[in-house]
Amino acid sequence: MRFEGTLDIAAPRDRVWSFLTDPKQVTTCAPDVQSLDVTDPRHFKVVVRAGVGPIKGTFTMNVEFTELVDQGHATVVARGQAPGSAVELRSTMDLSALDGTRTTMKWASDVTVSGMIQQVGARLMQGAADKITQQVFSCIKAKLEAPVTA
Amino acid sequence: MIPASFEYAVARDVADAIQLLGSSGGEGKVLAGGQSLIPLMKFRLAQPGLLVDINRVKGLSDIRENGELRIGALVREADLDMNAIVRERYPILVDTTRVIADPLVRNMATIGGNLAHADPANDHPATMLALRASVVARGPKGERVIPIDEFFVDTFTTVLAPDEILTEIRIPKRPAGGGGAYLKLERKVGDFAIAGVAAMVVMDEKGRIAAASIGVTNAGPTAIRARKAEDILRGQSPDDKTIAAAAAAAAGESKPWSDLRGPAEYKLDVIRVLTQRAIRKAVARATGGK
Amino acid sequence: MAVEIGGIGQSVKRKEDARFIRGKGKYVDDVKLPGMLYMDIARSPLAHARIRKIDTSKALAIPGVVAVITGKDLVPLNLHWMPTLMSDKQMVLPTDTVLYQAQEVAAVVATERYIAADGVDAIEVDYEPLPVVVDPIKALQPGATLVREDREQKDNHIWHWEVGDRAGTDRAFADADVVVKQDLYIPRIHVSSIETCGIVASFDKVEGKLTVWMTTQAPHAIRTVIALVAGHLGLAEHKIRVISPDIGGGFGGKVPVYPGYVLAIGASVLTGVPVKWIEDRAENIQADSFARDYHISAELASKKDGTMQALRVKTIADHGAFDAAANPSKYPAGLFHIITGSYPFEKSFVEVDGAYTNKPPGGIAYRCSFRVTEAAFTIERLVDVLALKLGRDPAELRMQNFIPPTAFPYTSSLGWEYDSGDYGRALRLAMDTIGYADLRKEQAEKRKRGELMGIGISSFTEIVGAGPSKNFDILGIKMFDSAEIRVHPTGKVMVRLGVKSQGQGHETTFGQIVAEELGIPVADIAVEEGDTDTAPYGLGTYASRSTPVAGGATAIAARKIREKAKLIAAHLLEANPDDIEWKDYKFQVKGVPSKSKTMQEVAFAAYTNHPQGMEAGLEAVDYYDPPNLTYPFGSYICVVDLDRGTGEVKIRRFVAVDDCGTIINPMIVEGQIHGGLTMGLAPALYEQINYDEQGNIQGGTFMDYLLPTAMETPNWETAKTTTPSPHHPIGAKGVGESATVGAPAAIANAVVDALAHLGVRHIDIPITPWKVQKILKENGVAE
Amino acid sequence: MAVATAPTTSRGQRTHKIHVTVNGVPHDVEVEARTLLVHFLRENLNMTGTHIGCDTTNCGACTVLLNGRAVKSCTVFAVQADQATVATVEGLEKDGKLHPIQEGFHQEHGLQCGFCTAGMMMTAVAFLATNPKPTELQIREAISGNLCRCTGYVNIVKSIDHAARVMRETAEGKA
Known part of the structure; x- marks a missing residue:
């Protein structure tokens, strides 16, 4: 499943970049984080609970920033497992500054879900993955546009 | 397929159930x-910490008509099907309940569960949208009546709070000149719907459609109301052209x-075709046909 | 008298019903032994992946979990791979790479079923995903992802097999007036017997004896396989007892040896206590052997007048990750070369290439002799494509071309010797029964009104009864089967067979064969199967082989008894054996009906008063290697109505005329046909296992794999003709699979027929409503 | 093979006491909450006539009567049957006399492998109690939650019709 979109974020590009590439910050927008373990700036492990309604899986995700280029282009690969299921997420993000205070982010995510969740939930997978992805990105936008607190 | 372990409690009454759910830290499930929940638990895709069994709660299994039709949330599909009031005056509910899963599942499955589970492939949501029903929920802060249009939020998600329980469905009394039908297409008995359409119409004395409402099963993350289709029908006579236009709108x-x-x-084509057929059947029923 | 005996041709009520209707059947999951442990299996969510690590610590920490087995544990025992019947090998558990989704990765043994499931959930496997290939056509292209790194040959090609006259066929096509070509995909399906597979393995450490109760259609073959696979661990054949108790449907799915069986046996041998493994439905559909998955390209050449001349077929067979086909024939594509069907092609040529993909291994037959349904579907579809091309009525074109009754025994251009047949008679009966001419008229009128109805015919020829040792063997063991009959002094009989019923009613029908041959009432005959400690060696029940092979053995063994009994009767009647005849189920002195002895009287004498010098007792064994296969046939006609709005196909009527030679029990034969038809309907309209590009199974539970219910299944109408097999001891041919073989083409032909005036020539099965609706829409005739 | 070092018997799960009457015989048993009714019948009571076919509420092999209603016992927890009556295939035969539905399945060849048979019969028993004179279509609808792979349903329909006829005749005889 591929999802993509463009976000106009009322925040300068360097701020958007540092948020997106900081495991501690970006995972605040992941669904229901149970734990976060940062290995190095490019690698971290996060445990999330994701799903819709009563269907929920606990996913242990190994995340790697595979490309980080000039505060403008990033790719991230996240791979994880829940019992009987596996998930892989490959995302690209391209930032361009509209002006000093606004940034356009083009993003695309390829989500692959395998195993029991995919089989039983195939009927609802597209909707659920779409929803979770939208939530993540609208959270990113909201957090970046929120007034910076000390 | 074996479910994961969970705590289990039998609720004595609604208040007890609400209290049990409230104490579960969001891990409770009614x-x-x-019939939907247990298979999910056997796949371990649902692993609630606490199951609150409301099957022994009294007063949730009645069907009464008192101005409006009131159906207790625990009414089993098979009982809805066999109910004399429903059979005589609400054939759309008979249409609906008779195509849910299979006869054995209908012996256990409840109308409240069908709505609260909010699977877009479930059949009651579309019918309730067409019937302009409302649902009654009770929680720690008391009871509220939720119009069905506001009930479904997303797939498997309703406006019910984790410690709220759906207790009753209220359906406006069938008006004079009113008729409805639910049609569903499925590959085989017991399969999830490809699509389903519920249509309600009220005919005036001149043979025009005074009011119409249409609900669609499997039309997105939740069942939807086809409002544009309703607009097209309102005030028109149910000729082929009008019905075709409404059906096209419902698909749209x-x-x-x-x-x-x-x-x-x-x-989309099936929704269009079923909408046409459901409207025709609803009109026929409204005008005295079967 | 005849009724009392319950011999051949009687609808004797089934003996086995007594226990089943009381809930007293004994299926594998009903076996419970003291101290028994339960096994459950962790499976791969990915279709192709490197296993970096398997962490079993959390599973082992669960109270009640006794042990966890991984591939590494099997390496020292040399049990991590096992051989297949197709000279391939198959992983029992992977040591480094998984090759398909739902592949076994680890086994958990626990004190209770529920705890074993918890243990499976607690196993953590770190997988590194690898590229996946699910399409066999792509898999055979250069540079495709390699499925089997363990092989020396570094591509996904398994084998090439061809039969027939390539050059002659090519010439016939070059010279032909008319050539039609059709590509067909016959998708993956699954037998889905209502009982899944399972085993209880019990190893007695003191005696060194292994007893297994197992869902197997072939207990003796399984015992031999266990001995060959695990002989190095001390499991010799005389120390293995395989019991196949009541089986809840087989259809071919219970022929193979699955890794779960091996793991449960291994777990019992290692722990010294009984271990039970019963798969759930998802495991059953997703990991057990599939059927079909054939990509076929078929061409037919004919004269202008419709005379069929040549057939040319090219096929790619998807075998998944291992070629573990349960195929007892000597040909890698089974009996696919029965594809010339009911027609006398002068020239034909068939080639098949096997391919590996990242899908579960297989395949199995799904209620047919291996690959016969694929063949029958192809030829019967192709004949209709030719009829459309020539503008001919499909019934008339068939009648014109059938192999005539006078031509039997008939040797096909691909080498099969058909035993007997009268194809025209069967089709005529089917047409008369359904009212073919009137239906055609109705169709023409409906077409004028824009309504869509179709009439489809399938005049198939089956090939069953594996089989003659020139065509078949399992691990070199010839495909005979056996019967052992003992007549006790009081005239009661014990029959033991090498085959194993999975619902076919052997306890009744084999009793009837013996009753017929010996004149002893069927009620006095006990039939036992499925225990390798007591039953004679046989190759099992599949490929409709029980009646053709074990039925032959039973009749011959009974006749051996009758021969001896005749000598005793002569002794009792003080007559010359040559003057004794077997008449009205009695031994009579020729011309003196009052001087006779019943078999019961003879039986008593066999133990009390047999002639001097004769061995006491009355028993016989026969191991029957049939001289040929049998060739049941039939003509089916299906009438469908299409919904122009939704594309739904509704079967209005379905008439099945079958000819299976001599019928032992008409009631049981009719029941077999009903069931077979329903398993023909299923893949025609409903069932399919599909895979997405990542190798995810689509249709892996009964929520998504659509078995027809009583509402989708029509009220089957049956009729019969009887053309006995000339070479079979009682003239019987076998019937369990005919309907599954013949029905899909009749249904597909009917749907295509309903749309033929729009130019439609073919629709791949399963014919889903959206495939039909798309055609309606493209042609502007949708509602 | 990695062998557990943990104790191999105890279970941490809380159990519930239930009182269930199965085929007229009362049972007081402790079960885990997650114990499915079908496993309770098969494992705790050793009543193996009720089978498991699909695990997903599709096939009906596990059908039993719970307070007189036909339900799929693989989708009901045993705790839900507390204080309830359960009827299974083992209870159909009374005083050595087969139930008409059992006779029907035998006479009309309504079974082959026998695996779906108990579920089919239990569904039919409950159905005929509410509809003593069904049409063929009504019988087909009634058993549409039970899958059979062997018979093609034709003879199952006949078997149920046979039983309905016998039961009507018996009822008339008594009246």
């Missing part, structure tokens, strides 16, 4: 018919996904 408002039950474009 067990009514269990639907956003089904491609899956094992057909490509999205096919489902």
Whole structure:
């Protein structure tokens, strides 16, 4: 499943970049984080609970920033497992500054879900993955546009 | 397939159930018919910490008509089907309940569960949308009546709070000149719907459609109301052209996904065709036909 | 008298019903032994992946979990791979790479079923995903992802097999007036017997004896396989007892040896206590052997007048990750070369290439002799494509071309010797029964009104009864089967067979064969199967082989008894054996009906008063290697109505005329045909296992794999002709699979027929409503 | 093979006491909450006539009567049957006399492998109690939650019709 979109974020590009590439910050927008373990700036492990309604899986995700280029282009690969299921997420993000205070982010995510969740939930997978992805990105936008607190 | 362990409690009454759910830290789940929930638990895709069994709660299994039709949330589909009031005056509910899963599942499955589970492929949501029903929920802060249009939020998600329980469904009394029908297409008995359409019409003395409402099963993350289709029908006589236009509009408002039950474009066609047929059947029933 | 005996041709009520209707059947999951442990299996969510690590610590920490087995544990025992019947090998558990989704990765043994499931959930496997290939056509292209790194040959090609006259066929096509070509995909399906597979393995450490109760259609073959696979661990054949108790449907799915069986046996041998493994439905559909998955390209050449001349077929067979086909024939594509069907092609040529993909291994037959349905579907579809091309009525074109009754025994251009047949008679009966001419008229009228109805015919020829040792063997063991009959002094009989019923009613029908041959009432005959400690060696029940092979053995063994009994009767009647005849189920002195002895009287004498010098007792054994296969046939006609709005196909009527030679029990034969038809309907309209590009199974539970219910299944109408097999001892041919073989083409032909005036020539099965609706829409005839 | 070092018997799960009457015989048993009714019948009571076929509420092999209603016992927890009556295939035969539905399945060849048979019969028993004179279509609808792979349903329909006829005749005889 591929999802993509463009976000106009009322925040300068360097701020958007540092948020997106900081495991501690970006995972605040992941669904229901149970734990976060940062290995190095490019690698971290996060445990999330994701799903819709009563269907929920606990996913242990190994995340790697595979490309980080000039505060403008990033790719991230996240791979994880829940019992009987596996998930892989490959995302690209391209930032361009509209002006000093606004940034356009083009993003695309390829989500692959395998195993029991995919089989039983195939009927609802597209909707659920779409929803979770939208939530993540609208959270990113909201957090970046929120007034910076000390 | 074996479910994961959970705590289990039998609720004595609604207040007890609410209290039990409230104490579960969001890990509680109501067990009514269990026909959707238990299979999910056996796949371990649902692992609630606490099951609150409401099957022994009294007063949730009645069907009464008192101005409006009131159906207790625990009414089993099989009982809805066999109920004399429903059979005589609400054939759309008979249409609906008779195509849910299979006869054995209908012996356990409840109407409240069918709505609260909020699976877009479930059948009651579309029918309740067409019937302009409301649902009654009770929680720690008391009771509230939720119009069905506001009830479904997303797939498997309703406006019910984790410690709120659906207790009753209220359906406006069938008006004079009113008639409704629910049609569903499925590959085989017991399969999830490819699509389903519920249509209610009220005919005036001149043979025109005074009011119409249409609900669609499997048209997106939740069942939807086809409002544009309703607008097209209102005030018109139910001729082929009007019905075709309404049906096309209903398809236009639907956003089904491609899956094992057909490509999205096919489902749109099915919604269109079922809408036509459901409207015709509803009109026939409203005007005294069967 | 005849009724009392319950011999051949009687609808004797089934003996086995007594226990089943009381809930007293004994299926594998009903076996419970003291101290028994339960096994459950962790499976791969990915279709192709490197296993970096398997962490079993959390599973082992669960109270009640006794042990966890991984591939590494099997390496020292040399049990991590096992051989297949197709000279391939198959992983029992992977040591480094998984090759398909739902592949076994680890086994958990626990004190209770529920705890074993918890243990499976607690196993953590770190997988590194690898590229996946699910399409066999792509898999055979250069540079495709390699499925089997363990092989020396570094591509996904398994084998090439061809039969027939390539050059002659090519010439016939070059010279032909008319050539039609059709590509067909016959998708993956699954037998889905209502009982899944399972085993209880019990190893007695003191005696060194292994007893297994197992869902197997072939207990003796399984015992031999266990001995060959695990002989190095001390499991010799005389120390292995395989019991196949009541089986809840087989259809071919219970022929293979699955890794779960091996793991449960291994777990019992290692722990010294009984271990039970019963798969759930998802495991059953997703990991057990599939059927079909044939990509076929078929061409037919004919004269202008419709005379069929040549057939040319090219096929790619998807075998998944291992070629573990349960195929007892000597040909890698089974009996696919029965594809010339009911027609006398002068020239034909068939080639098949096997391919590996990242899908579960297989395949199995799904209620047919291996690959016969694929063949029958192809030829019967192709004949209709030719009829459309020539503008001919499909019934008339068939009648014109059938192999005539006078031509039997008939040797096909691909080498099969058909035993007997009268194809025209069967089709005529089917047409008369359904009212073919009137239906055609109705169709023409409906077409004028824009309504869509179709009439489809399938005049198939089956090939069953594996089989003659020139065509078949399992691990070199010839495909005979056996019967052992003992007549006790009081005239009661024990029959033991090498085959194993999975619902076919052997306890009744084999009793009837013996009753017929010996004149002893069927009620006095006990039939036992499925225990390798007591039953004679046999190759099992599949490929409709029980009646053709074990039925032959039973009749011959009974006749051996009758021969001896005749000598005793002569002794009792003080007559010359040559003057004794077997008449009205009695031994009579020729011309003196009052001087006779019943078999019961003879039986008593066999133990009390047999002639001097004769061995006491009355028993016989026969191991029957049939001289040929049998060739049941039939003509089916299906009438469908299409919904122009939704594309739904509704079967209005379905008439099945079958000819299976001599019928032992008409009631049981009719029941077999009903069931077979329903398993023909299923893939025609409903069932399919599909895979997405990542190798995810689509249709892996009964929520998504659509078995027809009583509402989708029509009220089957049956009729019969009887053309006995000339070479079979009682003239019987076998019937369990005919309907599954013949029905899909009749249904597909009917749907295509309903749309033929729009130019439609073919629709791949399963014919889903959206496939039909797409055609309606493209042609502007949708509602 | 990695062998557990943990104790191999105890279970941490809380159990519930239930009182269930199965085929007229009362049972007081402790079960885990997650114990499915079908496993309770098969494992705790050793009543193996009720089978498991699909695990997903599709096939009906596990059908039993719970307070007189036909339900799929693989989708009901045993705790839900507390204080309830359960009827299974083992209770159909009374005083050595087969139930008409059992006779029907035998006479009309309504079974082959026998695996779906108990579920089919239990569904039919409950159905005929509410509809003593069904049409063929009504019988087909009634058993549409039970899958059979062997018979093609034709003879199952006949078997149920046979039983309905016998039961009507018996009822008339008594009246």
